[in-house]
Amino acid sequence: MNKFSAVHDLVSSLEEDFEKFYEKGNKAAGTRVRNGMLDIKKLAQEIRTEVSEIKNSKK
Structure with a gap:
């Protein structure tokens, strides 16, 4: 779950730059x-x- 949090934080950190670029x-x-x-x-x-x-190791 730690990597999911990292993705979420990274997307959130880009929000302001998205607005600056597109608007x-x-x-x-x-x-x-x-x-x-x-x-x-x-x-x-x-x-x-x-x-x-992980999926393959459970076979």
């Missing part, structure tokens, strides 16, 4: 959003791998 057109905020989304992707892949390993 105000702030390009620097867009860069921060892109970098944050990459971090989310990496963390999501780690979670997927961990879930698969």
